[in-house]
Amino acid sequence: MVVLVDAxxxxxxxxxxxxxxxxxxxxxxxxxxxxxxxxxWGPVVPFADPTLHPEFPAMMxxxxxxxxxxxxxxxxxxxxxxxxxxxLLNQLHDWGxxxxxxxxxxxxxxxxxxxxxxxxxxxxxxxxxxxxxAGFFIHWNLFLDRRNLGEV
Numbered sequence: 001m002v003v004l005v006d007a008x009x010x011x012x013x014x015x016x017x018x019x020x021x022x023x024x025x026x027x028x029x030x031x032x033x034x035x036x037x038x039x040x041w042g043p044v045v046p047f048a049d050p051t052l053h054p055e056f057p058a059m060m061x062x063x064x065x066x067x068x069x070x071x072x073x074x075x076x077x078x079x080x081x082x083x084x085x086x087x088l089l090n091q092l093h094d095w096g097x098x099x100x101x102x103x104x105x106x107x108x109x110x111x112x113x114x115x116x117x118x119x120x121x122x123x124x125x126x127x128x129x130x131x132x133x134a135g136f137f138i139h140w141n142l143f144l145d146r147r148n149l150g151e152v
Contacts, residue, residue, distance in 0.1 A: 002066065007034055007046035008053040011077040012115035014105075031059045038064055045069060051078025057091050071099040071139060075120065076127025089134035099137035102128065106148030 007029040037044055043066040046059050051074050053059050079085045105114035108121040128138050
């Protein structure tokens with residue numbers, strides 16, 4: 001069983017998404033609180049965008065996340081805002097993470113419109129480059145619809 005914990009916020013406000021509900025920092029779970037949840041439920045996956053959490057990457061440690069979890073889902077924003085992104089990605093590698101997973105809703109204009117955040121597509125492209133440079137496998141989830149099919 002995989003337990004997803006709404007432990008972190010998201011910088012997007014995607015249409016029809018019940019996950020992309022930006023939380024205030026006081027509603028986030030700290031790493032120690034996540035560890036308490038793990039004690040009761042077993043390993044958990046911090047959901048939304050872990051890179052935005054103030055304690056990233058500590059809250060992705062293997063004492064919290066399942067050993068078999070090899071991908072980290074992100075929209076890239078937290079990585080591109082951090083000057084030490086390379087060190088943080090290396091730490092994830094050391095813990096057994098092999099890939100970064102990004103969700104796209106078309107090319108730049110369509111994606112940014114869908115997630116209600118200008119520059120969101122650019123963040124994914126930049127974070128993808130950072131991930132590749134750090135040796136990560138990149139997984140893009142591309143959602144096609146009638147609006148973006150032609151551009152893709």
